[in-house]
Each structure stands twice: as structure tokens, then as C-alpha cells.
Amino acid sequence: MARARSGLAPGLLLIALVPLGFLAVFFVWPVLAILRLGLAEGGVLSVLARADTWQLVAFTVGQAAASTALALVAGLPVAYLLARTSLRGLGFVRVVILVPFVLPTVVVGLAFRTLLPDGGVLAIVLANAFFNVAVVARTVAGLWAHLDRRAADAARSLGAAPLRAFTSVTLPALAPAIGSAAAVVFLFCATSFGVVLILGGARLRTLETEIYLRTVELLDLSGAAALSLLQLVAVLAALSVGALARRRRETALRLRGHASVARRPSGGLEWTVVGLAVAVVAALLVPVVVLVARSLDGGLAGYRALAGTGYAGSLQVSGVEAALNSVRAATDATVLAVTLGTLASVVLVSLSRSRVRRGLVEAMDTALMLPLGVSAVTVGFGYLVTLDLLPGDLRTSAVLVPLAQALVVTPLVIRMLLPVLRSIDVRLRQAAASLGASPWRVWREVDVPLAGRSLLTAFAFGYVVALGEFGATSFLARPDTATLPVAIARLLSRPGELNNQLAYAACTLLILVTVAAVALVESVRVPGRAAVGEF
Template sequence: MTRERGTHAGPRPRGHGATTTAGAVLVLGFLGVFFAWPVVAILRLGLRSGIDEVLTRPDTWRIVAFTLGQAAASTVVALLAGMPLAYVLARVPVPAKAVLRALITVPFVLPTLVVGMAFRALLGVSEPSAWAIVLANAFFNIAVVARTVGGLWAQLDPRATDAARGLGAGPFRAFRTVTLPALRPALWSAAAVVFLFCSTSFGVVLVLGGGRYRTLETEIYLRTVRLLDLPGAAVLSLLQFAAVLAALAVAAFARRRRESALTLRRARGATRRPSGVEWVTVAAAGAVLLALAAPILALLVRSVSSRTGWTLAGYRALSGTGGVLDVSGWQAAWNSLRAATDATWMALLLGILACLVLTSLRNRWATELMDAALMLPLGVSAVTVGFGYLVTLHVLPGDLRTSPLLVPFAQALVITPLVIRTILPVLRSVDQRVRSAAATLGAGPWRIRREVDLPLAGRAVVTAAGFGFVVALGEFGATGFLARPEAPTLPVAISALIGRPGELNTQMAYAACVLLMLVTAGAVLVIETLRSDLSGEF
């Protein structure tokens, strides 16, 4: 009987079963306490009535159709725009690549409300627009595609593609028949994450939809916060949950067909100068960068402009206290940095442990179920999770509802799936026969992970850390409900300013957005510098 490359064939390392079980218990335990329990509590409160009424409304199914349709369209646009950037990050030796990665990542962490307003100004949209929603959601998620796909692409051995070119295949045919099949695990991972983000998009739809275009996320918020219709919101949360499960099942099925051992190489010397028609891809990447820069430039211009001309009034007001904000903008920035740091180390511990468990499980169905469970926080409304925390966590020792770690816990739930989707494709691409050989020589499971997996996955871990950190910096959905008034993060401060009338408040909001972009860009540059320093080791 033949054995597929990359499967778990071979002898089991000593202690393999106990180690895997313990890791799975820790991961699922955290997920159960900080995700499943709060969500189930809210659903139990809300599902006592109102199911038939909500499901029989034609508006409900129109909202479901628009949610899935705009998410699918946004995912396609993000994939098409992100692939040229992934190629440049992986294969082209451009100068200051750390700066390029930072520029690509910054749009992903901007508050959704601000991006919605930026696209309204940029596109001249005065009426609700479905295409503006699609473009804005794609703008957010291009970084997911570029970083996830580019991370695996950089470690693919280019000799297979070079061999195909040597046999007469053109650049496009070599890409289609050799490179693209090898990239499919990362492509499906990126597509699943982008679809989940777009299907739960909140601020963009709220600003650009104008009440005419509504998604399940905005409808859940409306029913929970404004209409106090908890039963109706709970039913919509179930529909959202079902849609997420279906998307995860499709993505898992597609990934399972392609996630076998790939030919990886160490990153040193992985880039080369493009030739011939490959310059078209580089030009396309440049066009995407210009498109990403346009909304950001609109925000910069808006932060220093008023009805009477150029002004720095927003920045001056942001440096003080009082009025709408109880703290200065600088204190809000420090709150964001502190919460993001805590969320990142939590998500890294949980995500790396989850990846090790997922690559160690021998039961295919157990692996797929656990993988899907770890992705669910991306597809459940932040409103549901936030209110669930307030309802449930008071029974734990110390009443976590008043703990400064509550916001990092919620942010860690959001970024852990991103950590997993960044690291897991690389770990699953390691040829299992290498692990089996190490086990035959007497290496235990942890030594195998340290000496076999880490040299290939180390850079992916650093990438996941940086990616998760900047996502936590800009997280608003859960943070907006859980942050204490005396300790707001920058996205919470921006939301408060946007919600108040007055030109000065608007200028302060855009100034705070610029501050968030600068903090994010600085953090990404630090991470990218560390990542570059590690490139010689991993």
C-alpha cells in the first residue's frame, strides 16, 4: 500500500499521544471559556422566542444573500490584487522590503468606520453603493493575501519552476502548472480568512451601505444595541454561524486535497530579478500599491483640512484631554500598544500550540473539526462575544469583566486564526518522512518540533507575530464594547469622535487615524527588521 507524502506515516515518537492530547485540551479549553461559553450564553438568552418570526421575513434572506455575495466578491478582488504583491514580497529583491511590507499591512488595521468614510470621499459616493463596499472590504484584506501567500511562496524551491521553463514552458504555463498548485494551501487559507472578515464587516457596510445595504453583522448590531431585540439578534447570529461553518467546510475540503509535502528551501537567496513578462506582475503590484495609498492619502489630507483651509487644529486638540475623550490621543495610543502586546503573546502561545496539535493528530476528521473550531471566532459577531463576556465572566475568580486583560483576551481570539493560517501551511508542508527519521533516531516529539519544524516555520512565526500585533492595534469590534472609558484604545477614541457632531471632532478623528497609522507602521517596521535579522538563522 502506498503512502502519500506529507501524511503521518511512520513510527510515533515517544509520548506523542499524551503530548498531543494535552495540547488539544489546553487549546480547546481556552476556546471554550473565552469563546464558546459567552456565545452560548447569549444565544440561550435570546433564543427563547422569535425564531419563526425572523426566519419568515423576506428581509432576513435578502440580508443573508447580500452578506455572502459581497463577501465572495470582496474575496475575489482581494485575491486578484494580492497575488502580484505576494510575488514581489517572495521573489523580487526590492530595496527596503520591510517598508513595503509595512505599507501593505497598514490598511488592514485601519478602523472600519474611518475606511468607510475615506472611500466615500475618495469615490465621491453620496448614495449607498454595493461596489464601494466590495472595494473597501478588498482594500482591508489585500494584506492577508499578500502576507499569507507570500510567506509560503518565499520558501518554495524555485528549481521546479526553472525546470519547467527549461523544458519550454512559458512563464504563465509554468506558474499555472507548477507554482500555483504548490501555493493552493496558502491561497485557500487566505481566501477563508478574507471571506470571514468580509462576511462580518461592520463599519464599512454601516457607512457605505446607508441602511439600504445591510449585512448580518450590521443587523445584529442594530437589533442588539439600538432595538434591544435580543431574540432577533440571536437568530441572525445562528444564521451567521451556519454560513461560517459552510465556508470553513468548503475551505477545509479544498485544502485537504492539496496540503501535502512541498519542496521548501531556506529563505536565503530566494529572490531574483524578474525577467520578461514577469515585469508585468511587478507593474501590477505597483498599481495595487497606488490603489492602497489613495484612501490613506485622502485621510492624511482630510486630517489637516477644514472648511476655511489647511489647519492642525485636530492634532492640537488630540494632544489634550476633556470633551469627548477622557484621555489624550497619546494615552489612547499607549493603551492600544499595551493591549496589542498582551493579545499577541496570548495568540502566539495558543496559535503555535494549536498548529502543533493539528499537525500531530492522526484522525483526519478530528483534525478538520478542530481546525474549523479554531476559525469560528472570525465568523461570530463581535457584538455577541462582547455581550457574552459581560454576562458570563463575572463567575470566574476575580471577575474578569473589570480586568485590563479582558480586551487582550477578546483581541487574541480575533488574531489567533490569523496566526494559525500563517504558520499551519508551512508546518503541513514539511515532509513527514523527515520527522519519522528523527523519531527513529530516538528524538522525542518536542525535539522533533525544535530541530525539524522550527528551521522552516521560524520566519512564519515571526510574520504571524507581526501580523497579529498590527491587527490587534486596529481591532474595534470587540474592543468597542469592552474597553473601559478611562482606558480607550485609538480605534475606540476614533469611533467616539466620529459619532459626535462638529468640525473639530471630525478633524480630531482623522488626526487620531493618522496617529494610529504611524504607530502601526512603526510597529510593523520593528517586526520586519527582526524578521530580516532572523532570515539568516531560519
């Protein structure tokens, strides 16, 4: 393997410069610029010394932890259903669990406020978990589908009960995927914006909503900078805990070239898990059904209004044009994010297999995850402050929205690909190298076939995430280039029943586009390729 290492190292350096350079220019620079402006005004220490600041921190962390725990509890049965059973309708389940993730947060907030009019902590936790069940289910299912059943079967033959075999054999093997999913879900919940804004009202605020309030409404950059620093510290702490868990529990799983054969559940415990999974899928449909039913309150008036700009010209583009803007921006963002995420995953896996210190690998992994945990307000305003210094003044360019969306999608691609690439049996690579294959041919002939399906689903998931991205896009999209989620939010903030009908019709259109995109990917099968890492 010395030959492989020496031949790959120079190329690795060049590959690493691509995602790290993108991160430096389009994330680190804008965020540091905003923090510098805020710190220059002073008053940061006084903000940090206030009791209500730490109450914000406690509520942010608490609701994110509760939402993550609920998403894990709900997502694991669905992961089992997708990975280990051969029941009919699994394609429908895969589509259904992805739809919540793409919905604009403000619309989901309204749906849950309809279901739970009093809002509050329970509504916030349920809504955030609703968004993130897909992250848990499809991340864990991708690895679960490739675990060798023989280890658990051996434990059963030695007298272990089904639950004991799961907790002692299967669960430790799934730990890397569960840890990755939990880290992503926690970051999403900690930076949740629209859900908290709608369901929390003036009573409940997180760091994200408080940063927005101080930046946009109070123009308190020093206070916003202080809270952004706290948010960054919380993100780093979460990522460090996740890295520590992976270091202690990640095992060298032996992935086979094909998924384990799915089968019908046998025994009461397995059917109970299937029942729980079906109940979770049914629960996920409830807010979606509420949204679709709400769009039909006025008949088809809202759908006919998609060709227009709403009551009294509330929008500068029609609903159809906003949908096309969403499709174009999401396509550009996904292509960029999958490219960057794949390159970053290759570098991280290659470094972890070499003699490079583990701390360097984990530091790079953590850096690439940071965009998930920093306020979209901070990033958006940072773009407006800094990007005029680049050629072409990107602040007025249509590419600004795809760049911001790619920042969100890239970490998700990495989290989907990395556990799978790390779990490939190194002996397969050694055998290929011993037969004279170059390092790049080893990647092409061994790693790509095993992770090919994972890459395809990463593209699909990234695409639907970009379609529904609201936080950064809401600050960067111009009125004439508004995406569908931004248009929906603007319509809901304007008076007029026609605007409400158009907003909910647009939300239904977004659901249909999402279902079509996911169904298309689900219909594609790569012959001879594994469905590893399916999200």
C-alpha cells in the same frame, strides 16, 4: 516513527487543552449564553421565514465573495513581488500593505466615502478588499518564497509558456496558502461592520450590521439570535469548503532550510506582474493619503488636541492616553494569541501526521477558526452576561479587551503557521528521529528553524491587528480605558470640528505606530532561519 508518536501523544492532549479550553470559556460559553437568551424569547422561526432575512444573507455572502475575489486578484501580484524578486523597496512594500489592515473600519469607511460619495456596493467591496490585500499577499508570499523553482523551470524547458508553467505547476503548489488566505478574507468580509455601516447607510445591510441594530437599538434578542445562527451556519459552510479544498489539493511541499534565491524579473510577463503589483501598492496608499491630508485640514490643531479630550470633553481620556491603552492591550493580546496559536498549530500538525482520523483534525481546525466569523456584538454581549460568574468578575477588568482581541488574532496566527508546518518534508523529521532525537528535540531542531520567521511575522501581524481591532473592543472598553480606534469612533460621532480634527490626527498616529511596529520587525533578521510563512 512509532516511538515519536507514542512519546508525543500524552503531551499533545495536555497542549490541546490550552487553546480549546480558552475557546470554550471565552467564546463558546458567551455565544451560547446569548443564543439561549434569544431562543428563549421565541420568534426565531418567524425571523427565518421572512424574505428580507434571506436577502440579508444573500447580500452578506455576495459582497464577501466579491471582496475576497478582488483581494485575491490584487494580492497575488504583490505576493510574487515579495517572494520572487530582488527589487529595491520591498521592505517599504511590506509595511505599506499592512497599514490598511490596522486602520479602524469606521475611518476607512469615511475615507472611501470621501473617494466615492455615493457609497453603495462598489464602495463596500473596494473597502473590504483594501483591508485584506495584506492577508493574501503575505500569506501566499511566505510559501511562494520557498517553492523550488526547478519544477517550473522543467516545465518551461519542455515548452510550456510562462503562464502555462504558472497555472500547471506553481499555482497548485500555492493552493494551500491561497485557500487559507481566502477563507480568512471571506470571514473578515462577511462580518465587516464599520465599513458597511458607513458606506451602506440605511440601504445596504449585512447580517453583522443587522445583528447590531436588533441587539443595541431594538433590543430584539430573538431576532439577533436567529441572525447569529444564520451567520454561524454561513461561517461553518465557508470553513468546510476551505477544508475540502485543502484536502483535495494540499500537497507535501518540500521546504528548504533557506528561501529560494530572489532575482530580477526576466521577460515581459514577469515585468507585467511587477507592474500590476506596484499599481496595487499605489492604490492602497490612496485612502491612507486621504486620511493624512484630512488630518491637516485645520493645520496642526488636531495634533495639538491629542493631549486633550476633544471638544467639550467628548472623551474621558486624552488621545495620547488612548494610544497607550492601545499599545498595552495589543501587547497582551498578541502574546496570548501567539502562544495559543502556536500550541494549536503544533497539535493540528502532530495529529495530522499520526493515525488520528482526518475528520477530527479538521473539526478542531474549524472550531479554532469560528471566532473570525461570529458577530463581535454577540461575543461582547455574551461576555457581559456570563463572565461575572468567573472569579474576579472580569466584566469590570482591564483584561477583558485583550481577551477579546486575542480571540480575533489567534485564528490568524494558526492560518499563518499551519500551512508552513504541514509543508515541512517529513523525511527531515524522520532523519532526526532515527539519529535518536526525542519528539521535542525534533520540533526544536527541524520545525522551529523552518517556521521561525513565520512565528515572528505572526507576532507582528497579530500586534497590528490588535492595535486596530474595533468590533469587540467597542463594546467592552470602558470610557476611561478606550483604545485609539474606539476613541476615533466616538470623536466622529460627536459634534464639533475639533473632534473631527482630533479623530483624523489620532488615525494618523495609529498609522505611524503601525508603520513603526512593522518596520521594526522587518529590520529583524534571524540568521540561518527561513522566512517561511511570512504574512
